[in-house]
Amino acid sequence: xxxxxxxxxxxxxxxxxxVKPSTPSTGTSxxxxxxxxxxxxxxxxxxxxxxxxxxxxxxxxxxxxxISNTHHAEKATRKIDKMQTEVEDLRADYTTLKADxxxxxxxxxxxxxxKELGLKESLNPPYKLVVEKGEY
Numbered sequence: 001x002x003x004x005x006x007x008x009x010x011x012x013x014x015x016x017x018x019v020k021p022s023t024p025s026t027g028t029s030x031x032x033x034x035x036x037x038x039x040x041x042x043x044x045x046x047x048x049x050x051x052x053x054x055x056x057x058x059x060x061x062x063x064x065x066x067i068s069n070t071h072h073a074e075k076a077t078r079k080i081d082k083m084q085t086e087v088e089d090l091r092a093d094y095t096t097l098k099a100d101x102x103x104x105x106x107x108x109x110x111x112x113x114x115k116e117l118g119l120k121e122s123l124n125p126p127y128k129l130v131v132e133k134g135e136y
Contacts, residue, residue, distance in 0.1 A: 035041070043049055103109060111121045
């Protein structure tokens with residue numbers, strides 16, 4: 001591994017006890033093993049490699065599009081769920097109102113309601129009017 005090129009600053013007054021120099025790691029962590037295998041430090045020895053910049057920016061753009069698409073899909077799913085519950089509530093209201101109207105439009109219910117107005121149910125059945133073709 002290359003030498004550390006950054007200097008460790010000397011502790012200032014008041015925090016000498018808090019600052020401790022770091023000890024070199026033994027290299028047993030996953031990330032240090034991955035760094036050794038990929039040899040990442042060799043890419044940045046002479047500065048940032050600008051030849052990979054378009055590829056990195058393209059990957060970042062794709063990841064941002066993926067994240068925004070996921071947020072949009074979740075938002076649409078929440079909206080669909082909200083609309084489905086609203087439709088179920090409206091369907092229940094429709095069914096209740098339809099049953100009430102069907103009950104209120106029965107002949108016995110209509111007769112009971114119009115009795116208060118002084119109207120009576122006719123006892124004579126209705127009769128059919130027959131019109132000849134040339135008569136009208």
